[in-house]
Amino acid sequence: MPHHPDRPTLGLLFSATGVTADIERSQRYGALLAIEQANREGGVNGYAIESVSHDPGGDPDRYRLCAEDFIRNQGVKLLVGCYMSHTRKAVMPVIERADALLCYPTPYEGFEYSPNIFYGGPAPNQNSAPLAAYLINHYGERVVFIGSDYIYPRESNHVMRHLYRQHGGSVVEEIYIPLYPSDDEVNHAVERIIKAQADVVFSTVVGTGTAELYRAFARHYSTSARPPIASLTTSEAEVKEMGNDAAEGHVVVAPYFSSIDTPASRAFVDACHDFFPDDVTITAWAEAAYCQTLMLARAMRAAGSWYVEDVRRQLYQLELDAPQGPIRIERQNNHTHLTSRIAEIDARGAFQVKWQSPQPIRPDPYVVVHNLDDWSASMGREERR
Template sequence: MRTSRAIVVSALVLFTLAACGSDAEPAAQSNEIKVGLLHSLSGTMAISEVTVRDAELLAIEEINKAGGVLGKKLVPVAEDGASDWPTFAEKATKLIRQDKVATVFGGWTSASRKAMLPVFERYKALLWYPVQYEGLESSPYIFYTGATTNQQIIPGLDYLKEQGKKKIFLVGSDYVFPRTANKIIKAYAAANGMEILGEEYTPLGHTEYSTLVNKVMQAKPDAVFNTLNGDSNVAFFKQLKSAGATSESMPVLSVSIAEEEVTGIGVDNIVGHPVAWNYYQTTETSANEAFVKAFKAKYGANKVTSDPMEAGYNAVYLWAEAVKKAGTTEVEAVKKAAPGIALERPEGLVTIDGENQHMYKTARIGIIQPDGLIKQVWDSGKPIKPDPYLKGYPWASGLAAS
């Protein structure tokens, strides 16, 4: 099924590209600059992606209030990827060809990014992708503002190792990110004296976890490494708690659950469990205090901020800074201007790496608190250079080709 799904996605991308012609037309001259926002506003991933869109809209509003970009107002054009990867390819093509946006901010799952990648490369358009991912990729037409593997997954594994958690059970959604992440985790485990007791996948949107939870409970791992995405986490954590597991007896380290998802899962079901990210609402920087205040003022006092939405927020500012430096929205000029741009953001200093268009980012481990927020218990001390192909880790040799 995975192979046939990939063929369907590739076929649709190729059909869409062919149908829309060969070259993108230049955007019309005006006092406005259109930018695309492409996220799942419906379907299983809406629990995570709507707020990323909201954070990008906040950044656009702030930039416009400060005078815009090159003296022009940013105008967002929002599309719904509908938690469907061929739809992401279709909507990306529309934004580039029909709406003639200067850039696109979008995606969450690696499946959505993989579906969009050939579109952006075909039309030489720019995508700013805001979510942590499994690495082993770079594209000249994608800027990755979320973490890559050595800025999230490896620090998470280091944390479990330091806590004495040597027997690990892997649980994930059945698509690119979890499967590739777990391939990396297994290589890390083999090199670091850890044992993988089990590896289970379920479709996105899956809600029946009794069988999987039974397997986990019978295996008696020291910890679970969780790469489930979307609202499947709601069912998984509820059923895990009902089976008697606690954060003390069986901590579940998650890399796709942030403050927004905690609210959806229910804090009572997930309190005490660890997460690995680069930013939390509680991160102590002056820029974060202003960001949290502005987000709550726009969307409601009960709203929370999280890593993916902060990375989406950052993406808009980083692109705007590159455009200002380039003096134009022309893609190749923006790409040339981007390397080395460094901004103090809510998470701290973020710098664009010119080698792979990922960001230098600070790794952080946090524990989910009874109030639903996340308390940091460890950080890397300084931004980590992105290493998407794990060239700096001998145990990862050959993973990119496998």
């Protein structure tokens, strides 16, 4: 076995290439920004925190190999990374066997607990449930699902279908497109959506397919009013790629948007502008990576150590004044108390927050049956468009 590193070191597992490169690069820079700030605060025991990186290229096998390299060859057991669920699942056994620690700054489908993973993105009770309540209250009852064909979209749709049915809505069409869709596949999907005459589209398309979908959607609806596409994952990065015209009017649920006007958020946005390369966008998932990395750094500092068991103990004690608001880890399930926000994208491509949870929502990753009434009450019922 390799030695415990003599400097505090974090392993970053974010793809710089592949279908999710845009979003994972934003996460990687979020993590690097946190390291830079923590080092300005004094690092750990007088040492600057270092980082090692690999580019797993969106491929689950390479994520596993990269994690093995960090742990086995370099002795680095504190990791931040992964975006798509099957990449996290690929890394999980490696992390657990070595009793290492992975911070996973991404929304996912829930139904997982590992003592070795800290989940920094929302579970369905923190995004899908409030979004469903919002959509049913503000738009019509006919919804179309479109998703990339892998586990997260299918599980998210399972949750959403249940929520819609519970409230008398109907899922009129359910479409899956490949992670790397062709133009034809995107166009065909949009034609099916139009034919279904939906009031709202729920999209769990991730990666580069997102911008293609929204653009194709805008083209097909060029002369008539289009229904909104609601998403759990579409971020500032995808909006930048698709253009403001294609993005306008669509809906996103996330813990954070860079448009939030609070001192903590403005400070984060300013820091990102100074630190991020020009082609890297500030996203909710960059914020999540930033928060988790900063928590790791503060935990190392409080422990005066970068051994996993010392850091883990300290992590549970922390409350971070994050850009999104206060966050902390729930000891019972290793997920994070997060604020939920629903935003509509305006003509300038900015996310206008329409609703936010009155306080951070406790993570509950094992909810089979969500209760919409919990949320509907705080949203009011507007006139349907």
